Amino acid sequence: MDTSRGNSMLKELLGVEHAIIQAPMAGGVTTEELVGAVSRAGGLGMIGAGGMDPEALRKTIHGLKRRNVGAFGANLFVPWGFKVTEENIAGAYERLRPVYDHFGLEQETFIPPDTEDVKMKFDAQLDVIVEEEVPVCSFIFGIPESRHIERLKEAGTILLGTATTVEEAEAVERAGFDAVVLQGAEAGGHRGTFLNPVDDSLVGLMSLIPETADQLSIPVIAAGGIMDGRGVAAAMILGAAGVQLGTAFISTEESGAHPVHKNALSENRHTPSVLTKVFTGRAARAIQNTFIRDMAVHTKSMVDYPVQRRLTQPVQDASKAAGSTEYAMLLAGQGKSMARYMSAGELVRQLVIEAKAFGVEV
Ligand SMILES: Cc1cc2nc3c(=O)[nH]c(=O)nc-3n(C[C@H](O)[C@H](O)[C@H](O)COP(=O)(O)O)c2cc1C
Numbered sequence: 001m002d003t004s005r006g007n008s009m010l011k012e013l014l015g016v017e018h019a020i021i022q023a024p025m026a027g028g029v030t031t032e033e034l035v036g037a038v039s040r041a042g043g044l045g046m047i048g049a050g051g052m053d054p055e056a057l058r059k060t061i062h063g064l065k066r067r068n069v070g071a072f073g074a075n076l077f078v079p080w081g082f083k084v085t086e087e088n089i090a091g092a093y094e095r096l097r098p099v100y101d102h103f104g105l106e107q108e109t110f111i112p113p114d115t116e117d118v119k120m121k122f123d124a125q126l127d128v129i130v131e132e133e134v135p136v137c138s139f140i141f142g143i144p145e146s147r148h149i150e151r152l153k154e155a156g157t158i159l160l161g162t163a164t165t166v167e168e169a170e171a172v173e174r175a176g177f178d179a180v181v182l183q184g185a186e187a188g189g190h191r192g193t194f195l196n197p198v199d200d201s202l203v204g205l206m207s208l209i210p211e212t213a214d215q216l217s218i219p220v221i222a223a224g225g226i227m228d229g230r231g232v233a234a235a236m237i238l239g240a241a242g243v244q245l246g247t248a249f250i251s252t253e254e255s256g257a258h259p260v261h262k263n264a265l266s267e268n269r270h271t272p273s274v275l276t277k278v279f280t281g282r283a284a285r286a287i288q289n290t291f292i293r294d295m296a297v298h299t300k301s302m303v304d305y306p307v308q309r310r311l312t313q314p315v316q317d318a319s320k321a322a323g324s325t326e327y328a329m330l331l332a333g334q335g336k337s338m339a340r341y342m343s344a345g346e347l348v349r350q351l352v353i354e355a356k357a358f359g360v361e362v
Pocket residue numbers: 023024025026029048049050075139140162183186187188189190223224225226244245246247248250331332333334335
C-alpha cells in the first residue's frame with residue numbers, strides 16, 4: 001500500500017489529525033495527563049493498561065472522557081502461559097540476595113500467580129474496554145482469542161496488533177486487525193515477539209517496514225528508535241502509514257516516569273540500551289547498568305514474567321529512591337540520547353513540522 005493512501009486510511013481509522021501514536025507504556029509512564037495532551041495535540045494517546053487493575057483503567061478512561069480529549073486508546077497484554085513454583089521463587093530470591101542486602105530490603109513470602117490469574121485479569125480489562133467504548137485497543141505479546149476479537153469488533157473498537165517480524169505481521173492481518181504496529185529491533189521496552197524466537201525478531205525498521213508493507217494490505221505503524229521528524233519522515237518514506245513513539249515521550253513533562261529514568265535518557269549518552277531479561281523474565285530493551293551486568297549470568301534460570309518483575313521491583317524502587325540508575329529498570333530505545341524535555345503536545349507539533357520539512361505529511 002502506498003504511504004499517503006495508508007496514512008489517510010490510518011488517520012480515518014483512528015479518528016486523528018496526525019498518525020502519531022504515543023506508545024502505551026505500562027508501569028505508570030502513560031499518565032492520564034500524557035495521553036490527554038497527545039490526543040489534544042492531534043495524535044493518539046494510549047493508556048498502558050497491561051498491568052492495570054480494571055477499576056484503575058476505568059478511572060483513567062473516565063478522566064479522559066471528562067477532559068474531552070478526542071480519540072484515545074488502551075493497550076493490553078495478551079495472556080501467556082507460564083509456570084512458577086515456590087521453589088523457583090526461593091531460588092530467584094537467593095540469586096537476588098546480594099542486591100536485597102545492599103539496599104537493606106526484606107524478601108516477602110507469597111503464593112505465585114498462574115496463567116489463570118492472568119487470563120481472568122485480561123477478561124476483566126476487556127470488559128472495561130467494551131463497556132466504556134474505548135475507540136482504539138492495541139495488544140502486545142500475541143493475538144487474543146477470536147471470541148475476544150469478535151466482541152471488540154462488534155463494539156466498534158479499532159484493533160491494533162503488535163508484530164516484530166513479517167510472519168507475525170501477517171498473522172495479525174489474518175486475525176482481522178485494522179492495523180499493525182511493527183516493533184523494530186531499536187524499540188525500547190519489552191519485545192512483543194510471539195511466534196519467532198526473540199533472537200530472530202531483532203530486525204531493524206530499515207528493512208522491517210518495507211518488507212512488511214509490501215506483503216500487507218492493512219496499514220503498518222513503525223515503532224523503534226523514532227525520536228524526531230527525521231525518524232518520522234524516514235519511516236513514512238519506507239512505507240509506514242504512521243508512527244508510534246515510546247522513548248521520545250518518556251522525557252515529556254506529563255509522563256509519569258521517575259526523574260531518574262527521564263534524566264538517564266540523555267545524561268549517559270554513551271551508555272547503550274541493551275536487551276535483557278533480568279528485570280522481568282521477558283526480553284526488554286533497557287539502559288545498561290550494574291544490575292543488568294551482574295545478573296546476566298543467571299539469565300537462563302530467570303523465573304517467568306511477571307514473577308521476576310515482582311521480585312526485582314523493590315530493588316528497582318530502592319535504586320530510584322536513592323537517585324541511582326544502577327539497579328533500576330530504565331526501559332529505553334536505541335535513540336534515547338535524542339530525548340527532548342518539553343510538553344507532550346509540543347513534541348507532537350514539533351514532529352509534524354520536522355517531518356514536513358522533508359516533504360512528509362504525517
Ligand atoms: C518504558 C516503556 C514501556 C513500554 N510499555 C509497553 C506496553 O505496556 N505495551 C506495549 O505495547 N508496548 C510497550 N512499550 C513498547 C512501545 O510500544 C514501542 O514499541 C517502543 O517504545 C518503540 O520504541 P522507542 O521506545 O524507541 O520509541 C514500552 C516501551 C517503553 C520505552
